[in-house]
Amino acid sequence: MNLKPIISALCSVFFLGVAQSNAQTIRPLKGDTVKIWPKSEWNGVVGRPYKQHIPVQITVHHEGGKLLGLNDDAKQRLKNIQTWGMGPDRKWADVPYHLLIAPDGTVYQGRDPLTVGETNTEYDPTGHLLVCFLGNYNQQKLDEKLLKVLTNLLADQCIKYGISPTKISTHKDHSKQTTCPGEDIYSYFKSGYIVDEVTKEQGVRSKGG
Numbered sequence: 001m002n003l004k005p006i007i008s009a010l011c012s013v014f015f016l017g018v019a020q021s022n023a024q025t026i027r028p029l030k031g032d033t034v035k036i037w038p039k040s041e042w043n044g045v046v047g048r049p050y051k052q053h054i055p056v057q058i059t060v061h062h063e064g065g066k067l068l069g070l071n072d073d074a075k076q077r078l079k080n081i082q083t084w085g086m087g088p089d090r091k092w093a094d095v096p097y098h099l100l101i102a103p104d105g106t107v108y109q110g111r112d113p114l115t116v117g118e119t120n121t122e123y124d125p126t127g128h129l130l131v132c133f134l135g136n137y138n139q140q141k142l143d144e145k146l147l148k149v150l151t152n153l154l155a156d157q158c159i160k161y162g163i164s165p166t167k168i169s170t171h172k173d174h175s176k177q178t179t180c181p182g183e184d185i186y187s188y189f190k191s192g193y194i195v196d197e198v199t200k201e202q203g204v205r206s207k208g209g
């Protein structure tokens with residue numbers, strides 16, 4: 001495989017390690033609306049141990065490498081990222097992100113959400129739940145379906161970890177060294193759309209809607 005697109009990807013974020021002992025046993029919690037497919041779905045291997053944390057905010061990324069279309073193999077892309085990241089080039093403990101979204105809206109489990117990453121940009125990812133779109137959203141665009149998957153997934157995670165929607169942001173909000181999550185995704189954060197929609201969704205759910 002050509003590693004250059006992957007090296008340029010991952011938004012210069014170095015996430016080290018995670019024990020993935022629970023990766024195959026993740027179950028939807030009550031109230032989850034978005035199915036998260038386990039690592040076995042994309043043939044991922046168990047990550048290596050790393051320090052733990054509890055997510056207190058959510059940060060959205062894009063992979064930032066090659067485009068990924070609807071007809072491209074998102075599972076293979078994810079597997080390639082893990083294989084490269086855990087290999088001799090980086091020696092990471094696992095795929096760099098906790099949750100990954102394919103262009104068709106399928107959500108995959110990445111590293112254990114209860115473990116910390118590491119970054120070589122200037123923010124400390126401790127406490128950040130990392131949600132990443134596969135592909136490059138400086139060139140791709142979110143469609144209505146992906147926006148709905150994102151806002152529902154974010155609402156699920158806010159409820160799961162007791163995180164306020166106002167604590168959802170993007171990589172570039174924490175770092176001057178990256179354009180991640182790409183121009184198109186960032187536009188929905190800049191306008192306030194994402195936080196507004198997640199807040200509304202939480203309101204609907206709390207009323208039993």
Ligand SMILES: [Zn+2]
Pocket residue numbers: 010011013060061062171178180181
């Ligand atoms: Zn990023």
